[in-house]
Amino acid sequence: KNEVEQSPQNLTAQEGEFITINCSYSVGISALHWLQQHPGGGIVSLFMLSSGKKKHGRLIATINIQEKHSSLHITASHPRDSAVYICAVRLKPWGTDKLIFGTGTRLQVFP
Amino acid sequence: NAGVTQTPKFQVLKTGQSMTLQCAQDMNHNSMYWYRQDPGMGLRLIYYSASEGTTDKGEVPNGYNVSRLNKREFSLRLESAAPSQTSVYFCASTVTASTDTQYFGPGTRLTVL
Numbered sequence: 001k002n003e004v005e006q007s008p009q010n011l012t013a014q015e016g017e018f019i020t021i022n023c024s025y026s027v028g029i030s031a032l033h034w035l036q037q038h039p040g041g042g043i044v045s046l047f048m049l050s051s052g053k054k055k056h057g058r059l060i061a062t063i064n065i066q067e068k069h070s071s072l073h074i075t076a077s078h079p080r081d082s083a084v085y086i087c088a089v090r091l092k093p094w095g096t097d098k099l100i101f102g103t104g105t106r107l108q109v110f111p
Numbered sequence: 112n113a114g115v116t117q118t119p120k121f122q123v124l125k126t127g128q129s130m131t132l133q134c135a136q137d138m139n140h141n142s143m144y145w146y147r148q149d150p151g152m153g154l155r156l157i158y159y160s161a162s163e164g165t166t167d168k169g170e171v172p173n174g175y176n177v178s179r180l181n182k183r184e185f186s187l188r189l190e191s192a193a194p195s196q197t198s199v200y201f202c203a204s205t206v207t208a209s210t211d212t213q214y215f216g217p218g219t220r221l222t223v224l
Contacts, residue, residue: 031211043201045214078163096162098156098170099156100153104153
C-alpha cells in the first residue's frame, strides 16, 4: 500500500464546476504539499500545509491531521486548470528533507 | 532569475553509456534534490544535498552518483546506463532543509535503449 494515496486518479469537468481532489496518507507527517504539473511537464508548488486551510485565488487546500486527509478544491474551474495535481508529504520529524509523493490526479476541464 | 535550470532537456543513451545531468539554481538555495518520475508512480527521490558539501541517498540511489559542485550546482551521473533508468528526471531546490516550498527544474527526459 502506498503511503500517499490520491483520488480520483482521473477527473473530467465542465468549465465552471467545483473540483475536489483528495489525498490520504498513512504516516506521521510534519507538512503536506500540493503541486501542479502542467501538460508540458513543469512542476509548480501550490501550497504547503501543516494545519487548517489555505487559499490562493480559486484554489483552496485543507488538511485534517487527525483524519490524515487533505483536499484540494478548485472553484469556478477553467480549462487552464487542466493539469496533474500531486500531493506530497514531508515525514516527521520536522526538518526531514524527504518528501513522499502521490501518483497524481489528472484533471481535464472542458469549455 | 532563471530559477532552476536543467540540461539537457532530452537524451537518448545506449545501455552501458554514461552521462551527467546538470542542474543549477540562482536563488541562493541551500538544499537541492534529484527525483525521477515514472508512469504510474509518484516522484521518487534519488539523492539530495541538504547543504553545500553534503549529499545523502534517497529512495532509489542505485546506479546513480551525485556531486554538489558548489552552492548553485548539483549534478547527477549515470555511470553505466540501463533501460530501467529510462525516466523523466527533475531537479529541485529549497532554501533550507526545513523550508516549505520546493522549486523544480523543467525536467530531463532520458531514454536508455
